[in-house]
Amino acid sequence: MYAHKALALAILVGSAVAKQCTNMTVPVDISARNGVFDIAIPQTNLDATTFTQNVTRQGQNFSDVALSGYATTSGTYNISAQFCVPSASNVTNPTVQVLTHGVGFDKTYWDISYNNFNYSYVDVTTDTYKYCTLSYDRLGIGNSSHGEPLNEIQAFLEVAALAELTTMLRNGTFPGINQTFSKVTHVGHSFGSAQTYALVSLYPTISDGIVLTGFSTNSSFSGYFFAGGAFVQANLNQPFRFGNASTSTIETVLDMYSLTDLVAGAGISAGLDYPNGYLTNTDATNNQYQFFFPGYFDPMLLLYSEVTKQPVTVGELLTQGGLAMANAYAGPVLVITGSNDLPFCGGDCLATGNASLPSIPAAVAMNFPNVPSNNFEAYIQPNTGHGINLHYNATGAYDVINNFLNAKV
Template identity: 45%
Template sequence: MASFAFLTLSLLSGQALAKVCTNVTIPVNINAHQPQFNLAPLQVNQDATRFALNFTNIGRNFTNEIFAGNFADVRGVYNISAKYCTPDVQKANPTVQFLTHGIGFDKSYWDLPFNNYNYSYIDVATAAGFSTVSIDRFGIGNSSKADPLNVVQAPAEVSAMYEITNMLRNGTFPTVAHKFQKVVHVGHSFGSAQTNMLVTLHPQASDGIVLTGWSINGTWLGQTLADWNLHLARLNQPLRFGNVSLAAKRGQNGQNKYKGQNGQNGHRNEDGSVNGYVSNSDLIQTIENALGLLGVEASASDIWQEIATTEVGDIINGWNETLAPPQNLPTGYLTWSDLTANIFAFLYPGFFEDAISLFAEKTKQPVTLGEILTLAGPIAPNKFAGPVQVVTGRQDQIYCGGDCLATGTQLPSIPAAAQVLFPNASAFQAYIHPNTGHGLNFHYNATGAYHVIQQWFQSHNLGSS
């Protein structure tokens, strides 16, 4: 029966030939009550290391130590960057999926501009008849930036989600003249934690939720911070996140004056990236020549590994990736150190393209101190009454320690334990996707999980009609 349903979904999905998308900037009135922290401003990467050591120390509760003892209201209008997509032929009563990314990503996580969009979640959702809204969370990507310690925290981000959800329901979402009767929410990792927080605070906000890359077991979060070897984002990719001038990369009238490997001018891609500055072969040759002058011999493979898998690669990534002005982020914006840290946390070796891991590293997004300090969110039963699905890769390192089926109990999986949070849910399912790490959307079989999610919504009468 399940196989027939999946085949039916696949056939129906094939009827939609394309998606139609609009990028919008949404002024959102954020209203959140948040803890305030006393922490000296970070100055250098060693300060980020010290923060991680304090935060993960088994004998300390560092969050409580730096809690200022009071909460403050964060209020104001901030811009949230969003992408609204529909099938090329929209149904009369569409359901909209609200998509919230996790740490290290932005809204492009749901519509990866890689390999001709073959990993696009939005392609699969719109092909199944859904509309989608994917956002850059408050403080991340193209959304408004703010104080990374006491403003950009989970409650403020959830407040933005709630306000945008209301816009979708009451017909005030920019450029969309439609009131959605059914709004469902799909999160990834921290975006899943925020989705859970949303329905805990506002049980009527969503008609159904899917929490990907998530469980209620936080045992391995400290291991994740250790793996990340946290750096200040502005020092890790200075040309994207710092205040390093890009003037040298521009010719007259802002045109790129450098040539790529084939002599072509750099050009801006659909995702805003730019090709044509520094080719791998040119870099390798230059370093080989320099080492040769010192009497040192190294293979092209060794040199490439040194470039691609260390912080050197991030410097080059920043050079190649953007023509936009640098973001000049405050030092409270952090990121992991390099490609290998990225792979450890997010990917399952052998089951992703090498090229997509490089893409993930050069387009990574930072995390704020405030987000780390408010990461857990409420872990208590809520009153949400819609269907709940948890979709996690079996080899998820962050929320399952590398094997979501290694429970040591009678539970079928580690994510299945989340059912206790949803005593009123109309249905609950914990689905474990094979051969997949934490960053589900970057794996070979990602689209298989996407179809499982569409089928879940449709089987609970939450599809478009």
């Protein structure tokens, strides 16, 4: 665990687009009831494969098998965040959207620099819909604090960090942001949606509206995602990024393979020094299987996604199922999932086997008994895989999300 009190601020002012953004590192004091798992941290790629085999074995909940008890984990952690505002706005009481990325990504999932930011959710949300946004690297990922990958960096500690960031925005104590937000909404993707779901379950009044992208409450197909990723040790898969290489070394490698222009503006960090137990998918073929729907994405964006991908801890993989609790939240809920989402729909979100259920994500409504029917919507984004923001029609999904929040919040 890296525990630091120092606050570092760096200003990045709309280099390629009109939005105004501030990059910052924010310390959070958090605590959570973590699981204690009595297994060895995978040390090799073969160990990582064994872990995947255990997690995906039918008839076995490996999280329960490995769990030996619970313990409180607490400390001061650094969260790397980007706060953005519209270039021009006449809104006197702005709403902020808190954006939580999923497995395989960092905060740049919401502000993809590829092709002059044409896939940027933040661009559309700030300058078209006049919202403020806060995107951040989840705890353990990217430029946020890393930590022990089994019993420290787990789902509920990350939810605690999300709750603390939200509280700071509401009470005006968020470092570097001279604004108190009376309305805070939350948008997640995949594991980030699961954390958003858990956030409002633990704190039912903390959000004025939630959007769960790449999500359903059906876990039947999660094994496809695990197995399809062919997870290996991140520090062996991309040693220049995930090992202890210098920035100059990774720049040399990017130049060698003519990738510098492709990832310009992506904010790739070198020498992140992830220990064993931080896993990633093997290569671009696995990346496609997990996140993309063939025929409906730019192949160069797949390469971009592979070059900029981020790992996941074994502790996160073991605790993500624990987030699907009964939910007392009563505010607006939008579930938006790609028609061909792999982990939550098995590749076909309309194949419900139930004539009265229009889509697999529509069943999420049953988990929100306090949400009126007119405040819940399940939308299926056509011709799209799990990574909604990575497809040709991504901006159509962005309009659906922001129009929903405009109408309901």
